[in-house]
Amino acid sequence: MMTDANRKSPRALIIGGSMAGLFSALLLRKLGWQVDVFERSSVPFSSRGAGIATHPELVTVLQSVGVDPGDALGVPIIGRCVFDSDGSLAGTFDLPQVMTSWGRLFRLLRVGLPDENYHVGVPFARLVQDHKSVTAIFTDGQSERADLLIAADGISSTVRGQLLPHIVPRYAGYVAWRGMASESDMSSVTLDALGERMGFCLPPGEHCLTYPVAGPNEELTPGARRRNFVWYRAAMSETEQAALMTNTDGERQTVSVPPREVSGDAIAVMRKDAREVLSPQVVELVDSIAEPFLQAIVDLECPQVVFGRVAILGDAAFVARPHTGMGVTKAGEDALALANALARTANIDAALSAWQQQCLAYGQRMVRRGRKLGDMVNADRIDPQGDAFGRARGVERAVMMETAVPG
Ligand SMILES: Cc1cc2nc3c(=O)[nH]c(=O)nc-3n(C[C@H](O)[C@H](O)[C@H](O)COP(=O)(O)OP(=O)(O)OC[C@H]3O[C@@H](n4cnc5c(N)ncnc54)[C@H](O)[C@@H]3O)c2cc1C
Numbered sequence: 001m002m003t004d005a006n007r008k009s010p011r012a013l014i015i016g017g018s019m020a021g022l023f024s025a026l027l028l029r030k031l032g033w034q035v036d037v038f039e040r041s042s043v044p045f046s047s048r049g050a051g052i053a054t055h056p057e058l059v060t061v062l063q064s065v066g067v068d069p070g071d072a073l074g075v076p077i078i079g080r081c082v083f084d085s086d087g088s089l090a091g092t093f094d095l096p097q098v099m100t101s102w103g104r105l106f107r108l109l110r111v112g113l114p115d116e117n118y119h120v121g122v123p124f125a126r127l128v129q130d131h132k133s134v135t136a137i138f139t140d141g142q143s144e145r146a147d148l149l150i151a152a153d154g155i156s157s158t159v160r161g162q163l164l165p166h167i168v169p170r171y172a173g174y175v176a177w178r179g180m181a182s183e184s185d186m187s188s189v190t191l192d193a194l195g196e197r198m199g200f201c202l203p204p205g206e207h208c209l210t211y212p213v214a215g216p217n218e219e220l221t222p223g224a225r226r227r228n229f230v231w232y233r234a235a236m237s238e239t240e241q242a243a244l245m246t247n248t249d250g251e252r253q254t255v256s257v258p259p260r261e262v263s264g265d266a267i268a269v270m271r272k273d274a275r276e277v278l279s280p281q282v283v284e285l286v287d288s289i290a291e292p293f294l295q296a297i298v299d300l301e302c303p304q305v306v307f308g309r310v311a312i313l314g315d316a317a318f319v320a321r322p323h324t325g326m327g328v329t330k331a332g333e334d335a336l337a338l339a340n341a342l343a344r345t346a347n348i349d350a351a352l353s354a355w356q357q358q359c360l361a362y363g364q365r366m367v368r369r370g371r372k373l374g375d376m377v378n379a380d381r382i383d384p385q386g387d388a389f390g391r392a393r394g395v396e397r398a399v400m401m402e403t404a405v406p407g
Helices: 019-030 056-064 102-110 158-163 188-194 238-245 264-277 280-287 327-344 348-377 388-393 395-402
Strands: 011-015 034-039 051-053 075-083 089-101 118-120 124-129 134-138 143-146 148-151 170-182 197-201 207-213 226-234 293-301 310-312
Touching: 011 019, 011 134, 011 143, 019 034, 019 102, 019 148, 019 327, 034 143, 051 102, 051 207, 056 327, 075 207, 075 395, 089 102, 089 197, 089 207, 089 226, 089 395, 124 158, 134 148, 148 158, 158 310, 170 207, 170 238, 170 280, 170 348, 188 280, 197 280, 197 395, 207 280, 226 264, 226 280, 238 264, 238 293, 264 280, 293 348, 310 348, 327 348, 348 395
Parallel strands: 011 034, 011 148, 034 118, 075 197, 148 310
Antiparallel strands: 051 089, 075 089, 124 134, 134 143, 170 226, 170 293, 197 207, 207 226
């Protein structure tokens, strides 16, 4: 690892090598900073299969780090639709959008950072700081010193755990079943019906959606792509939560249960319920997902994101419910705002202070919007009285219009 002897340009340590970490690293390098990313995981990231809705704001951030994916960002869709449980079309809404995947974005960003500055299998443990530098100490006992530490270590952030130990994700009363299905495993009748849209299935008490994304090797040709699947389901009681969030080793998880670790019994119940309530097209899709995984839906808000020479951003700072579809875009915009603040002044402390106001306001707005959308999709199960927003507009239309669009 690098020492800090004889350095001229400022140095940043970035904890977490996913979206917020890579955006931060690339943007600070463009400003002439020395940057090193420290990622806990040593498992290849391409295995993190998840679909991501894109927005013009995300393209702007990508362009600012020198990535201009053009047509190759993902699969263009023409809009949204809702299926009734019998498979008929209940409604459509035109809204062109490009659907990408976590793996695709990761590869586009990772290629911009030299291997010697991206360290894997290096879990951050704790930090110490004085008035003008910060030292990260890793679980193997090694340490690194720099002018700035960026906490991009996600929803269960170790950095946040040290600085704001009382701030933890708050469970929202429901989970998301997630997974990817290969279009090659699905019938042409079903693929035609699903079409080039984000398709919803909204029978009473249920909320699921699916959309096409590139295949495992970036294939964009229909039939060779995958379909991202998310099914939000209430799990209010302790018994329900335990049945879902206890992994195959018997360990209770708080935030997510990854593919291959979800209990076989829970998967069997989910598949049986799918047959009873979802449209036949979506049932076929669910059946072809080999390794579904689970995510608890949470809200997370930090009251402060700057601590001396430490900046917390991305999911480590704020987590809005995924109906917003804005997590990656927000990670990029947090990083861009920080880089812009640092570009405006050589005074790092002044830049951090200015950035903090912006980051807090944006994060709070996103979390509020996520709650509002969550109330809407949960109208008839979690809070039967509380859905003024959804019911006034018709839940189906509101879901089609409001899901995964910038608020
Ligand atoms: C159901 C669902 C659907 C979603 N859909 C969308 C969507 O359509 N569009 C969208 O934009 N977003 C979506 N999101 C949100 C998006 O996935 C996240 O907002 C985004 O990944 C956040 O990026 P991040 O870099 O802040 O955190 P993460 O991606 O969580 O990365 C944190 C990184 O830090 C590493 N790390 C953790 N601890 C340590 C440590 N101690 N030391 C070193 N490294 C560490 C982790 O291994 C990880 O690589 C969705 C989320 C869910 C749950």
